[in-house]
Amino acid sequence: MEDLSLHLLDVAENSLAAQATRVIITLEINTANKTLRLIIEDNGQGMDKQTLKKAVDPFFTTKKTRRIGLGLSLLAQAAHATGGQFSIESKPGQGTKVSTLFYTDHWDFKPLGDIPQTLLTLVLGHPEVELIFIYRRDDKETIFSTKEVKAKLNGLPLNSPAAIPLIMNHINKAMNL
Amino acid sequence: MPKLTIEELEKLRERAKKQTFLRETTDYRAKITVHMGTCGIAAGAREIMNAFLKEVQEKDVTDVLLTNSGCAGLCSREPMVTVEIKGQAPVKYVDLTPEKVKVIFEKHVLGGEIVQDYALGIGSEKTDY
Numbered sequence: 352m353e354d355l356s357l358h359l360l361d362v363a364e365n366s367l368a369a370q371a372t373r374v375i376i377t378l379e380i381n382t383a384n385k386t387l388r389l390i391i392e393d394n395g396q397g398m399d400k401q402t403l404k405k406a407v408d409p410f411f412t413t414k415k416t417r418r419i420g421l422g423l424s425l426l427a428q429a430a431h432a433t434g435g436q437f438s439i440e441s442k443p444g445q446g447t448k449v450s451t452l453f454y455t456d457h458w459d460f461k462p463l464g465d466i467p468q469t470l471l472t473l474v475l476g477h478p479e480v481e482l483i484f485i486y487r488r489d490d491k492e493t494i495f496s497t498k499e500v501k502a503k504l505n506g507l508p509l510n511s512p513a514a515i516p517l518i519m520n521h522i523n524k525a526m527n528l
Numbered sequence: 529m530p531k532l533t534i535e536e537l538e539k540l541r542e543r544a545k546k547q548t549f550l551r552e553t554t555d556y557r558a559k560i561t562v563h564m565g566t567c568g569i570a571a572g573a574r575e576i577m578n579a580f581l582k583e584v585q586e587k588d589v590t591d592v593l594l595t596n597s598g599c600a601g602l603c604s605r606e607p608m609v610t611v612e613i614k615g616q617a618p619v620k621y622v623d624l625t626p627e628k629v630k631v632i633f634e635k636h637v638l639g640g641e642i643v644q645d646y647a648l649g650i651g652s653e654k655t656d657y
């Protein structure tokens with residue numbers, strides 16, 4: 352995976368595959384500590400203890416189409432490569448939280464990539480899901496939420512072509528810290 | 529979150545006049561599903577989604593539903609999409625590039641003609657590890 356925005360898309364797709372109706376993404380950059388935290392939290396079906404234990408194992412997947420699952424192990428690898436951390440919490444029937452910590456000054460730190468494009472892809476691909484994106488840079492914070500965009504669309508679906516410029520506009524505003 | 533500006537509202541209203549929107553997700557003539565599994569994403573699925581999005585916007589098409597789904601089980605042929613014209617069998621396109629997307633959009637999505645060169649051949653739909 353080339354950059355963190357692609358990892359984010361991949362891991363958020365897990366949440367959507369787990370029937371989440373709400374996904375909260377938090378991106379936290381601390382310029383003084385040179386750290387980046389990326390947290391993906393969902394209210395999907397969650398995992399039992401056994402599944403959770405195996406979830407980061409690249410040779411484990413509950414998918415029927417392929418025998419190996421890569422998404423989580425790749426993200427864990429990317430975080431660990433910078434000297435950072437990776438953890439998952441999950442409760443069956445309640446949801447899952449994937450937390451990562453990256454050291455941005457490490458040689459192996461991948462670029463952030465195109466976060467707006469990832470958010471737009473998630474919104475358009477799953478307009479029925481509530482997506483909340485919280486962006487913090489040091490002591491500043493902005494939020495993008497599909498609920499707020501929806502409220503402005505007056506019944507127009509999120510995935511209608513006319514809604515796209517408005518969604519993009521809001522995502523870009525939220526990224527502008 | 530800032531309120532919708534008058535300008536934004538005007539723009540929306542203008543477009544709304546020109547178009548009839550997809551009110552329901554079932555209300556489409558063609559559906560394009562971009563597969564977003566890990567290898568699909570690593571191979572450029574997001575760029576493919578973006579390329580279709582551009583086509584939809586440039587050509588001001590309102591009866592096409594663009595969506596994504598999980599992995600389709602053919603890692604080596606990603607990025608990959610499924611195009612479904614209402615009432616017809618779905619067609620899978622593999623090894624996609626933004627250039628191929630343009631052709632598929634014009635010929636198949638708009639014109640109704642399958643682009644055989646880019647489509648997954650019949651009988652090759654086996655999973656390869």
Ligand SMILES: Nc1ncnc2c1ncn2[C@@H]1O[C@H](COP(=O)(O)OP(=O)(O)OP(=O)(O)O)[C@@H](O)[C@H]1O
Nearest residue numbers: 365366369397406412413420421422423447565566
């Ligand atoms: N948010 C989640 N909620 C519930 N289960 C999850 C979640 N994320 C991961 N899992 C479980 O962990 C497994 C491994 O996930 P991982 O993303 O690594 O691979 P995958 O999704 O199976 O395949 P891919 O390589 O296409 O991502 C999944 O098959 C699923 O069972």
Ligand code: FES
Nearest residue numbers: 565567599602603
């Ligand atoms: S993501 Fe690997 S086959 Fe689809």
Ligand SMILES: [Mg+2]
Nearest residue numbers: 361365422566
């Ligand atoms: Mg996955």
